[in-house]
Amino acid sequence: MTYALPAAIERIPAAQLPQLLRTMPKAELHMHIEGSLEPELIFALAQRNGVTLPYDSVQALRSAYAFTDLQSFLDIYYAGASVLLHEQDFYDMAMAYLERAAADHVVRAELFFDPQTHTERGVPIEVVILGLSRACHDAQARWGISAALILSFLRHLSEEAAFETLEAALPYRAHFIGIGLDSSELGNPPEKFERVFARCKALGFHLVAHAGEEGPPAYVWSALNALQVERIDHGVQSEKDVELMQRLAQTRMPLTVCPLSNQKLCVFPDLREHNLPRLLAAGLNVTVNSDDPAYFGGYVNDNYLQVFAATGMGAAQAYQLARNSLEASFASPAQQAAWVQQLDDCFARFAQSA
Numbered sequence: 469m470t471y472a473l474p475a476a477i478e479r480i481p482a483a484q485l486p487q488l489l490r491t492m493p494k495a496e497l498h499m500h501i502e503g504s505l506e507p508e509l510i511f512a513l514a515q516r517n518g519v520t521l522p523y524d525s526v527q528a529l530r531s532a533y534a535f536t537d538l539q540s541f542l543d544i545y546y547a548g549a550s551v552l553l554h555e556q557d558f559y560d561m562a563m564a565y566l567e568r569a570a571a572d573h574v575v576r577a578e579l580f581f582d583p584q585t586h587t588e589r590g591v592p593i594e595v596v597i598l599g600l601s602r603a604c605h606d607a608q609a610r611w612g613i614s615a616a617l618i619l620s621f622l623r624h625l626s627e628e629a630a631f632e633t634l635e636a637a638l639p640y641r642a643h644f645i646g647i648g649l650d651s652s653e654l655g656n657p658p659e660k661f662e663r664v665f666a667r668c669k670a671l672g673f674h675l676v677a678h679a680g681e682e683g684p685p686a687y688v689w690s691a692l693n694a695l696q697v698e699r700i701d702h703g704v705q706s707e708k709d710v711e712l713m714q715r716l717a718q719t720r721m722p723l724t725v726c727p728l729s730n731q732k733l734c735v736f737p738d739l740r741e742h743n744l745p746r747l748l749a750a751g752l753n754v755t756v757n758s759d760d761p762a763y764f765g766g767y768v769n770d771n772y773l774q775v776f777a778a779t780g781m782g783a784a785q786a787y788q789l790a791r792n793s794l795e796a797s798f799a800s801p802a803q804q805a806a807w808v809q810q811l812d813d814c815f816a817r818f819a820q821s822a
């Protein structure tokens with residue numbers, strides 16, 4: 469399915485495309501807030517909290533960001549998160565990301581956080597949740613960006629540990645809107661978490677899961693059927709299964725795709741080979757996101773700019789991707805409609821000035 473595009477979209481010249489991509493209103497639906505910790509902030513927090521890092525300098529840390537696959541990244545990502553100890557640390561991290569996102573014309577951001585990464589180190593879960601939630605609230609007041617939190621279970625840990633995390637988080641349930649599943653995908657299929665996701669659904673949370681990042685199409689099927697998710701995070705491996713592609717297209721299941729992440733983790737080592745244009749052409753409800761922007765070389769606009777430059781997509785695809793992102797968000801239908809109107813106005817302005 470494609471949208472009725474705003475009139476005269478084809479008049480927008482290719483030279484205007486980068487500015488259009490930068491300024492169009494968009495939602496970011498797949499980013500891990502711990503993955504927004506820039507090396508400079510890691511060092512500043514390490515100093516503030518008396519944490520010793522196994523790197524001498526910001527440059528030494530940054531030069532360690534050469535990944536071969538998901539696990540090689542996760543090892544460094546969990547080490548980076550070790551500097552987060554106090555509520556103010558979580559607040560500062562989230563404010564830094566939300567300011568950056570607002571500058572990229574993100575009107576809605578849905579942020580994953582991994583409580584188990586912190587509770588396993590002795591940080592109380594309320595420190596994590598209340599620091600992040602206060603930042604979401606203050607960012608809306610300061611920059612007008614709408615932000616919400618999604619609590620993500622670490623899939624390399626047990627379902628029992630996920631249940632314990634859920635119980636510990638429930639007193640703070642007003643501060644998060646959904647449940648996700650991330651970390652090491654291969655060997656940890658979605659069905660491992662079927663019962664805890666059923667409980668989360670009964671509690672009224674939105675449900676999403678990483679599936680088909682490195683894992684096979686079977687993992688996407690089980691995220692859909694066993695976990696009953698409302699969005700698939702990544703999902704790029706779905707292309708290997710014709711029947712799955714039909715199911716995703718027919719149900720307009722959102723896929724939160726992260727081009728620079730896929731490049732850095734060698735899923736698509738060459739961005740020119742990324743399957744985003746093919747997924748879009750097949751009628752899938754794809755969106756563009758940054759995943760872990762501090763580690764993968766770019767925030768959401770960098771993802772748009774680089775994947776468009778590499779694959780030759782144009783203004784019509786830009787409109788579809790931005791609109792998909794707004795409508796796949798968990799914001800209210802009225803709020804989504806207001807953002808889609810802003811998007812249409814933005815495209816009309818570019819078409820008029822052409």
Ligand SMILES: Nc1ncnc2[nH]cnc12
Nearest residue numbers: 500650651652678759760
């Ligand atoms: N790309 C990714 N895949 C799985 N877990 C993650 N945690 C942070 N980034 C992730």
Ligand SMILES: [Zn+2]
Nearest residue numbers: 650678701759
């Ligand atoms: Zn992710």
